[in-house]
Amino acid sequence: MSASRWNRLFGGMLVGLSVSSLTMSYTLPAYAATSKAQAMAQANLVMQSFVTHYWQADNSLFYNNYPFPQTGNNYWWEANAIDALAEGAQLHLKIDCATYIQAIYQRIAADGSAITAYFDDENWMGLGLLHAYRATGQKEYLASAEQLYQDIYTHGWQKQGGIIWNRIGSTYRNTPANAPAALLGAELFAVTHNRKDLAIAQKIYGWEWTHLVARNGTVFDGLQGRTLNKSAYTYNYGTVIGASLQLWRDTHDAVYLHHAELVANRSIAVFTKPHSLVLTPTGQGDGGLFKGIYVRYLAWMPAYFPKDPIYRQLLLANARAAWSHDRTSQGLFDSNWARKSSPPPGSVIGLSTELSAVFLFNQIPGLY
Numbered sequence: 001m002s003a004s005r006w007n008r009l010f011g012g013m014l015v016g017l018s019v020s021s022l023t024m025s026y027t028l029p030a031y032a033a034t035s036k037a038q039a040m041a042q043a044n045l046v047m048q049s050f051v052t053h054y055w056q057a058d059n060s061l062f063y064n065n066y067p068f069p070q071t072g073n074n075y076w077w078e079a080n081a082i083d084a085l086a087e088g089a090q091l092h093l094k095i096d097c098a099t100y101i102q103a104i105y106q107r108i109a110a111d112g113s114a115i116t117a118y119f120d121d122e123n124w125m126g127l128g129l130l131h132a133y134r135a136t137g138q139k140e141y142l143a144s145a146e147q148l149y150q151d152i153y154t155h156g157w158q159k160q161g162g163i164i165w166n167r168i169g170s171t172y173r174n175t176p177a178n179a180p181a182a183l184l185g186a187e188l189f190a191v192t193h194n195r196k197d198l199a200i201a202q203k204i205y206g207w208e209w210t211h212l213v214a215r216n217g218t219v220f221d222g223l224q225g226r227t228l229n230k231s232a233y234t235y236n237y238g239t240v241i242g243a244s245l246q247l248w249r250d251t252h253d254a255v256y257l258h259h260a261e262l263v264a265n266r267s268i269a270v271f272t273k274p275h276s277l278v279l280t281p282t283g284q285g286d287g288g289l290f291k292g293i294y295v296r297y298l299a300w301m302p303a304y305f306p307k308d309p310i311y312r313q314l315l316l317a318n319a320r321a322a323w324s325h326d327r328t329s330q331g332l333f334d335s336n337w338a339r340k341s342s343p344p345p346g347s348v349i350g351l352s353t354e355l356s357a358v359f360l361f362n363q364i365p366g367l368y
Contacts, residue, residue, distance in 0.1 A: 174222025292356030
């Protein structure tokens with residue numbers, strides 16, 4: 001997104017929120033969690049460190065990097081920050097996650113500026129705000145999520161099927177624009193019981209499954225005309241898994257459960273190191289968030305496939321690896337959870353990359 005677009009979205013401070021008033025001192029225990037209590041302690045520490053180092057109190061948003069904070073902010077990273085905070089609120093973490101969500105919401109969405117040029121970005125904001133509604137009960141979050149969902153489908157859906165990437169000339173119909181939209185609609189239906197939301201979600205999901213998912217569960221990135229982009233990204237697998245499981249919850253159609261298992265098993269084969277189950281590095285920048293979105297939705301799998309321990313094992317293996325070897329002295333996390341030693345002193349950690357770790361450690365208490 002252009003700098004001018006960001007200046008228009010985020011020009012002027014609406015809410016100032018002091019970190020010092022909401023955070024506490026923290027320490028970094030050396031253990032890897034082996035109980036729910038330890039997992040909750042870790043989730044608290046990770047969220048606290050995240051907020052302490054990234055919150056931009058005079059702008060009511062999160063910085064893009066630590067250290068060396070940069071001017072400007074990234075819309076879809078902020079959207080996923082809302083999502084991570086919503087999880088924190090549901091976990092009843094010690095940080096006042098709901099207050100941070102409200103600050104970001106007033107900064108971005110309350111004036112209608114959550115509507116943006118990129119439909120994939122609107123998906124992330126819609127999901128974040130819907131999850132924030134479920135965590136806090138604030139009805140304005142739900143209204144904004146519904147507005148975004150309507151905009152995504154009304155202006156993004158194409159006559160030949162599929163949602164395009166953006167409204168500024170793109171003809172690329174990709175998984176990041178479609179799978180999260182199907183997930184958003186399916187989750188909205190679970191809250192509002194509006195059957196139109198479900199019908200649209202199933203329509204989008206059907207197109208995604210037909211055109212961008214192979215029979216063996218491989219998820220492709222997108223279609224440019226008739227040319228298939230076969231690039232593989234963890235977050236694409238994660239949102240297809242999430243959409244499949246949510247549609248199963250909505251309909252109890254067993255085909256969705258089968259789809260989720262197929263894609264989840266394929267993702268493990270594609271993205272984890274042999275024998276360790278640790279996910280391969282994704283670097284900084286946008287890619288830094290991909291693993292976090294993946295683990296967020298993969299974490300739904302153990303509840304539906306309790307006899308298959310591999311999903312729980314994968315999540316625990318990545319949490320242990322990241323905690324043991326990928327943590328900086330400030331309690332932040334680099335992108336290489338499979339590294340053998342700690343990140344070098346002074347490592348710059350992007351907001352996107354840190355959010356992946358926040359998502360990861362938010363999932364672990366639910367495994368115990």
